[in-house]
Amino acid sequence: MILPNKFVNSLFDRTFVYFVYTLYLVIIYFTFFAEVTFWDEFKSRFNFIAVDYLIYTYEVVKNIQESYPLPVLIGGIVLITGLTIFATKKGYFFYNTFHNKPKTSQKVGVFVFNLLLAVGSLFLLNNDSSSTSENRYNNEISKAGIFSFFSAFRNNHLKYDEHYKSIPIEDAFAVMKSELQDSKTVFDQQFKNPIRRTILASNPSQPEQKPNVIFVLMESMSASFLQEQFNGKSITPNLNDIANNSIYFSNMFANGTRTVRGMEAVTLSIPPTPGNSIVKRVDNQNLYTISNVFKAKGYHNMFFYGGDGYFDNMNAFYGGNGFDIYDRGRGSVLSDKINTNRYNINDDEVTFENAWGIADDDIYRKVIKVADEKYKTKQPFFAFVMSTSNHKPYTYEDGKIDIPSGTGRPGAVKYADYAIGDLIAKAKTKPWFSNTVFVFIADHCASSAGKDAIDVKNHHIPAFIYNLKSHANENVTKEVSQIDIFPTLFSLFNWKYTSQFYGKDIFDPQYKSRSFVGTYIKLGMKKGEDVSILSDQKKINQYKWIDKNLIDTKVDPIFERSIISNYQTADYLFSNHLLNEK
Structure with a gap:
């Protein structure tokens, strides 16, 4: 596209085209196999976990070696790449590439078109464009793996106020203080962290226990x-x-x-x-x-x-x-x-x-x-x-x-x-x-x-406190x-x-029962069978969790203020270094 016509079909041109095309195929087929193994473990297209794995190559590479038939996967990539190059050559695509000499205006037109297409995709599309179904699996399958990877790379840290529904921060902390207040709680107004407080002993007349x-x-x-x-x-x-x-x-x-x-x-x-x-x-x-x-x-x-x-x-x-x-x-x-x-x-x-x-x-x-x-x-x-x-x-x-x-x-x-x-x-x-x-x-x-944006049943875990004599x-x-x-x-x-x-x-x-269930983008809160989920683009949805499925329901304004207050204040405290108070 950018090579002058006098160099078309030269040794440099042929070497460059074959090299770039082969590299492109290797990346595409490697990504395909990588997505298959990634889906096998995480039931998702590439996400922030894949971004993390770029850093911890030792654990990831060794885990792949121990979990999958690596020679078969690599051999498959090489074989399919070779077959694709062979088919491309038989179809005279290389011949046409090396023997056509388009005008400069045609080259510029194609280059500008592809550049606009790439830039437009970057700014006009986002990974949520695929989220048209209530079934999470359908949404994930409709995504492009490489695009999902770079989307996760860009969104590794999300500022709460920019992406999620919020209320005035003073109101959010007022809600939190109300939710955290009980007979053993004394809030301390001298600290910048509004929820910093003293928790009193359950039984002041009895001594503290200090087991290992x-x-x-x-x-x-x-x-x-x-x-x-x-x-x-x-x-x-x-x-x-x-x-x-x-x-x-x-x-x-x-x-x-x-x-x-x-x-x-x-x-x-x-x-x-x-x-x-x-x-x-x-x-x-x-x-x-x-x-x-x-x-x-x-x-x-x-x-x-x-x-x-x-x-x-x-x-x-x-x-x-x-x-x-x-x-x-x-x-x-x-x-x-x-x-x-x-x-x-x-x-x-x-x-x-x-x-x-x-x-x-x-x-x-x-x-x-x-x-x-x-x-x-x-x-x-x-x-x-x-x-x-x-x-x-x-x-x-x-x-x-x-x-x-x-x-x-x-x-x-x-x-x-x-x-x-x-x-x-x-x-x-x-x-x-x-x-x-x-x-x-x-x-x-x-x-x-x-299949749901947040699969509540897959957050259910066991916990035990063992050998506590009291x-x-x-x-x-x-x-x-x-x-x-x-x-x-x-x-x-x-x-x-x-x-x-x-x-x-x-x-x-x-104590009032509630729990938090989230992903790196979806922020959920559960109270009995009621589940509320905050999403980026400042969305909120509420569901009934019935027979381990989420059923759409009307948003309860009290629940809405509660979930917003919990997540908004938590992010505010960390972002403003208020979790550091000693």
Whole structure:
């Protein structure tokens, strides 16, 4: 198009055309196969997860190698590319390209037309143009994968006020203070954060409890797994046993669909902000988190992860918010801004490892080893543990369970369950067990995508508080949110503490059930069977959740103010550095 006619059909022209055309075909066919594998895991066209994966190439490439027949995929790309070039040549397309010499005016006309088409598509089209169906799968299939990728790249962070329905910020905080107010809450007007408050002890006449806490954020552990069987046997026998001997939250809902959303929910006790999780955002250090509450009570805070904590910005977030780091480092270093210690998990402490990190029973063994050391110091400890094994490629050490490694999700779930049972069994032999509370909660469900914009049933997760002597075991059936787990635990410990959290004590008589269910663009709130969803372009829709389906209904103005207030204030506090107040 831009080459002078005297160079047409030259060696340079032929080489350039063949090279660019081959490169184009490789990209197109590679994208096709990549989309197939991406859909297999996420039931979606490329989105912000695909953008994230560009950064963490080690985990992604190794996971693909362990999960898919890579030689077959690469061979398929090469074969189809070769066949396409052969067909193009047989169709005389190359001949016509090399032997036609259009006029300069024709070249300019074609160039300008294509340029206008590209620029017009960039500014006049957006990824939501495909959203013409109530069925999310139909909308996703109608999208173009490459366009979806660059759309996600552009919209990785969304400013709430620009994209979502809002009300005056003073009114939004007034709604929040009303929702957070209860008999144990005293708001403190001297701070810039309007929801900063003091939570009084549940029983002021009784002393505070300060047991050790081992908190496990379970990878992809859907609530439905507790009822599933494989070959006639439960795949979660240990979790089922824990459910019968703990405070079991059987109607809890996760904030989001990714691990970093679960981390954000439990660590900051906040609704999900639009765009990327705070865990992966800039200016996410020195925030007021659960670590501040534990530290104020004299605890040593630790974060355990079986992979390299560089992945998903975990080390920077937890190291920057008061946790010592224990991870399987591969040479990356913590930011200079982080003033905590980092300890590597050594080779001799590992029995099995895959793309995502060491096996769950290896990381739990490390937790017990460190707990033994901390017990000798007589300082209470809080261990935040992120599991990894319940994830593709679903591999683990052979002989641990009766399902072969690498055969699918049921085996990974049963192995993750086995490792939890092994953790409890080993902990029971330790002198610190009687004064240690275990908390287990899922980060998100195994399959979080469905036909609806937000598939509510795929946010249903289990949670357990185990070995808390001061409270009777029970099955809590009322709807609760992932963000409520630590405010509830602190109240069960009878703590008086400072809070900036959106989560509440679910045992408080004034607790009103609600949960948050969101994606990186759709922001949902659930109250019983009522579900409201905020979308970009300042849209709001309300539904009835009936028989696990969303049915359109009229927007309730009270519910509308509630959902807007929760999400708008959460984004405002983070964006204006008001979550940093100590």
